[in-house]
Amino acid sequence: MVRHQKIHFIAIGGSIMHSLAIELKRQGWEVSGSDDDIFEPSRSRLAAHELLPEKEGWFPERVHNGLDAVIVGMHAKADNPELQKAQTLGIPVYSFPEFIYRFAEDKQRIVVAGSHGKTTITSMIMHVLHHYGRSFDYVVGAKVEGFENNLRLSEEAPVIVIEGDEYPAAVFSPEPKFCYYHPHITVISGIAWDHANVYPEEAVYVQQFEKLADLGSVKAGSIVYNKEDARLSRIVEGKERPDVSLIAYETHPYRVQNGRYELKLPDKCYLPVEVFGKHNMANIAAAKAVCLRIGITEDMFYEAIRSFKGAQRRLQLISENGSVSVFSDFAHAPSKVRASIAAVKERNPDRRLLACLELHSYSSLNQAFLPQYADSMKAAEVRVVYFNPKKLKQKGLPDLQADTIRRAFNDPDLHVFDDSQAMQAFIEKHVEPGMNVLLMSSGNFDNLDLQAVGQKLCINS
Structure with a gap:
């Protein structure tokens, strides 16, 4: 180009x-x-x-x-x-991924896909390469510490790391974005139905990842996949080709010591890391598998990953006071909600948890999709769901009733709000010492300043 x-x-x-x-x-x-x-x-x-x-x-x-x-x-x-x-x-008219491919046609292309974890895995690979001063381009869906923009393109970088999502590229390019990048290394972190506005049936959603597995990688490439996801394993292993290496990974061995996560290393020593949650230990394993393919040794990877603090709004600690910690997370799909709640509970098992989820995406506000959230928040002691009625109108969806949401979540004790100020007042009233708070949304709770909310909760508790 x-x-x-x-x-x-x-x-x-x-x-x-x-x-x-x-x-x-x-x-x-x-x-x-x-x-x-x-x-x-x-x-x-x-x-x-x-x-x-x-x-x-x-x-x-x-x-x-x-x-x-x-x-x-x-x-x-x-x-x-x-x-x-x-x-x-x-x-000439291009969709976003078509343009990125044209620009990066002569680069080694690493594409990270999956229903969850793709932003974090992409960010981890970026962090490791940056740590060692490697030249690379990138496309990522969140702000990452040490990087000014969400995207970098250059003449000289030989490698590009791309977060590839399954949403259609454009009205004239209806295939998922990740299909247009033609990766040398493909990562698939897992499959859990999402984007019901585009893929109204789970089977249709899963087919998009079958397409990615069919495409595989360019000749002599690799597919890195989470073997703990049985459906994903069946799909990838069923597409085996002699010219593509299949690299399975599973959650990296770890332990939790006083709320701190430590990786168990091959020499049986333990390495403390900044991120937490079992799902992030799986993300570390995926990032490691990729880095080993592009010239980073195992020792180099561990040295770099210990300082990775996470991508913005991905289980981000926004405030704490010693007895209360407040986290913000981009979680919105059912699998992400379960994983994020489990992570905070595992980090501080002795603390009660108030978990608050905003229904913001089309899928989460769609009454046909809502039952996918059944029991997703049960591990939290206090469970709150918020939705903005204006978003329902913008997305052309019918009104939601609190009882409809409670039934879908299979949770009669769920506290449901359609006013963010009332939701905030409820949270402030119910947070006490020895309790953590997890605020989950792909939106912004009708423009609430979450940093200020977190600080207030810690001051008043």
Whole structure:
């Protein structure tokens, strides 16, 4: 791909689209963009780089023959006037993953997929490579300590590490994003139904990972997979090819000492790490398997991983006072909710837990999908669910009743709120010394300042 072109973004406000726009401008590309709705933090970041559109909406006149290419985000529809204009003019049109592949065609491509853990595994690989000063590019779905942007593309890096999700790439590229990257090393962390708005049946969702396993890797590549996931193992092992190595991993051996997680090393010594939870010990095993394939020795991996503090909003400790710890987590799908609650309970088994989940995604607000959450929060002593009625309207979903949610969760003692202030007041009233708090959402609890909430809980407890 010719570098330093004139490029236009349709749906520039997307969480990863705006990061790509910023990165290309940083490299000297001439970048423009449009969107009909831009939220924080995309809005502030685009403004800081002088990329925020003057007006929200779609403007066909912004698409012209002077452009070298157009990149289209997921929420742009087929009748988008800017997309139609680009197609009429014959301007090259790419989805996000198609563009990344074109840019990184000559690089070794590592793609991390799976229903859970992909952001953390990607971040761990990035952290290890960064620790040793390796040159690499990356695409990741969260802020990672030590990295300014969610995305880096360069001329010189020989490797790119990509978080590859299963959501469709674009309206004209309906396959999952991870299918477009053509990886040399594929990681699949596990399969648990999600994205019910796109994959209304679990079988259809699972088929997307079968496609990924069918694609496998380029010749002489590798598939790294979690052998503790029986369904995933059947899929991957059923696609065995002589030119692709299958590398199975399982949860790294560990112990918990006074709330601190320690990896059991091959020499039977123990190495303390900053992250916690059984699922993160599995994520470490996946990251290690990849690093061993790209020139990082086992000793080097352990030396680097001990300082990894986690990706932003992935089981992040936001406040503590000695007897109360408050965590924020991106967990939203049922498997993630179970894993995050289990992690906090395992970290501090002697403390009671107040777990609060926001139903924010389409799947979590969909009454047909809600029963997937049955018993997912039962390990917590106090269980709270919040949803914003405005989100139901935005997603075209019918109203939800508290009793409907309780039945779906199989939990008559579940505390359900549709007002974030009332939810916060309830939490403040019920938190006491010797109790942890876990706030889980892929949203923001109707713009609550979670850092301030955590600090207040610790001051008042």
